[in-house]
Amino acid sequence: MESDLEAAESDVVIVGSGSAALSAALRAAVGGLRVTILEKTELLGGTSAMSGAGTWIPANHHARAAGIEDSVEEAIAYIRAASPEGWQQEEDDRWVAFARTAPVMLRFLEEHTPLRFALTHEPDIFAECPGGKRQGRMLSPLPLRKALLGAYAKKLRASTLPHLFTYHEAYDGDLYHHPLQAGLRFGHRLLYRLTTQRRGQGSVLITGLLKGCLDNRCRIETGARVVELMMQPDGAGVAGVVAERGGVRRPYLARRGVVLATGGFEWDDALLDRYFPGPLDWRGSPRANEGDGQRLAASAGAALARMDQANIYPALPTRYEGRPHGIPLIFQAEPHAIVVDRNGRRFVSEYDYNIGEALDRRDPLTGMPKHLPAWVVADRRFLRQAPPLLWYARQKPNALVRASSLPELAAKIGLPPAALEQTVARFNGFCAAGRDLDFHRGESVWEQFKAGGPGRAMAPLEQPPFLAMPLNRSILGTKGGARTNERGQVLRPDGSVIPGLYAAGLAMANPIGTRAIGAGTTIGPNLTWGFICGESLLRDNRAL
Numbered sequence: 067m068e069s070d071l072e073a074a075e076s077d078v079v080i081v082g083s084g085s086a087a088l089s090a091a092l093r094a095a096v097g098g099l100r101v102t103i104l105e106k107t108e109l110l111g112g113t114s115a116m117s118g119a120g121t122w123i124p125a126n127h128h129a130r131a132a133g134i135e136d137s138v139e140e141a142i143a144y145i146r147a148a149s150p151e152g153w154q155q156e157e158d159d160r161w162v163a164f165a166r167t168a169p170v171m172l173r174f175l176e177e178h179t180p181l182r183f184a185l186t187h188e189p190d191i192f193a194e195c196p197g198g199k200r201q202g203r204m205l206s207p208l209p210l211r212k213a214l215l216g217a218y219a220k221k222l223r224a225s226t227l228p229h230l231f232t233y234h235e236a237y238d239g240d241l242y243h244h245p246l247q248a249g250l251r252f253g254h255r256l257l258y259r260l261t262t263q264r265r266g267q268g269s270v271l272i273t274g275l276l277k278g279c280l281d282n283r284c285r286i287e288t289g290a291r292v293v294e295l296m297m298q299p300d301g302a303g304v305a306g307v308v309a310e311r312g313g314v315r316r317p318y319l320a321r322r323g324v325v326l327a328t329g330g331f332e333w334d335d336a337l338l339d340r341y342f343p344g345p346l347d348w349r350g351s352p353r354a355n356e357g358d359g360q361r362l363a364a365s366a367g368a369a370l371a372r373m374d375q376a377n378i379y380p381a382l383p384t385r386y387e388g389r390p391h392g393i394p395l396i397f398q399a400e401p402h403a404i405v406v407d408r409n410g411r412r413f414v415s416e417y418d419y420n421i422g423e424a425l426d427r428r429d430p431l432t433g434m435p436k437h438l439p440a441w442v443v444a445d446r447r448f449l450r451q452a453p454p455l456l457w458y459a460r461q462k463p464n465a466l467v468r469a470s471s472l473p474e475l476a477a478k479i480g481l482p483p484a485a486l487e488q489t490v491a492r493f494n495g496f497c498a499a500g501r502d503l504d505f506h507r508g509e510s511v512w513e514q515f516k517a518g519g520p521g522r523a524m525a526p527l528e529q530p531p532f533l534a535m536p537l538n539r540s541i542l543g544t545k546g547g548a549r550t551n552e553r554g555q556v557l558r559p560d561g562s563v564i565p566g567l568y569a570a571g572l573a574m575a576n577p578i579g580t581r582a583i584g585a586g587t588t589i590g591p592n593l594t595w596g597f598i599c600g601e602s603l604l605r606d607n608r609a610l
Contacts, residue, residue: 073306081104081292087112088278097169098608104307114271118267147195226393231252275319307324333354334357339546369558402448415502419585471532568602
């Protein structure tokens, strides 16, 4: 298909419109560059718009104002201590760049957008590690009116999460366990937001970023799928992109460079089967996340890395845009519940924030998940503790299995009955003794925070009927893509830079992989890597 339109010219072309994309666009535009943002769908914000927008930023100015001591050096030490073994050798330059830039990025956003952030109460996930903190690194944005965006307000992507609540309120009000009480507690605020069209979480994050981009004259085009990278005549670098809108292709020249920030590839079934074989429950991102950025980078000769990493998170069934979808909810972390593998054995603390990493643990010989299919097994108090669970379970028939005894339950879900009984008996013994000797459930700072205090994470399974729900991997976004350097520049397999090509967010080989080190180590790093790309574009003045 040939183009019948003249080439559009700008200094920078941003592919995507999530948090990484808009952060890159804003930084470049504030620096005086002409920026074009191309979004594949008719809606703006990508996975970030659907998110809770918890944002992990170490050494930030809000913590300093609250009297919480932190430093870039402590953050670097923490990232090194909390990350998977062997990653430091490959990722350390990027970790250092993130830790140094993140606090600068946060202040920049508050100076150049209407966004305002506030600290949450959450600790680092590995707060006991060197450099870890019990508070001060997790933030979330305060509500804004969608009307700030004018006509673009109608293009803001909706979420499966209730964005009438802020991230703070959803946690502080324990919305999942006590939805009616939370609604009553914050009723006056919610009514005000309804009447003024204010929203929180991912909706406010994207509203604020878009407002900043619009105020700085970024050009935004929706329904524009980038299908090709334009290379310089000598093939040495990227000169722009070709995008398709309404069946017509048009070239977009980029004098400084192109930023790939298209999200993950979780909705491309072939790529997902290749890098995440085995059972999958739900996907929780826009269906447009089909790996466009990864393919575009590869077409320019980029090295792809970390393709087996993802934001893997517990999820329950819901509907989105009229189709089955996943809503991210930590539903397995309840006192009268455990998680067992296909052999009926526990393999992780149920309160571990990184339970997704355990679900995805691979057999080195086969490459398949070691523990799947996995199940949440509980007694009848499980449903009383989490009333919304029944509503979500109705979204998928037979998702919730009941039985009058553990052997009967095991037979219904295909587990060895004796093994399940032994596992439950061992766990009940730990409850009586007050300590989980296998997985130390409820002992870490994070797990005590999640449970609501010491000694509140464990209670026995002993009251029938017994219940089971599947808990396999649900993916909110893959984290593999173009390998970049500490400046966001895309690299070839030999380590050389592809001039004019940058990547950020979930389209890059993300240096914070499946293992989260803070509850907001998707959004925080994504914003930061977008900002880093914008900074690099301001410095890299190419002559085309």
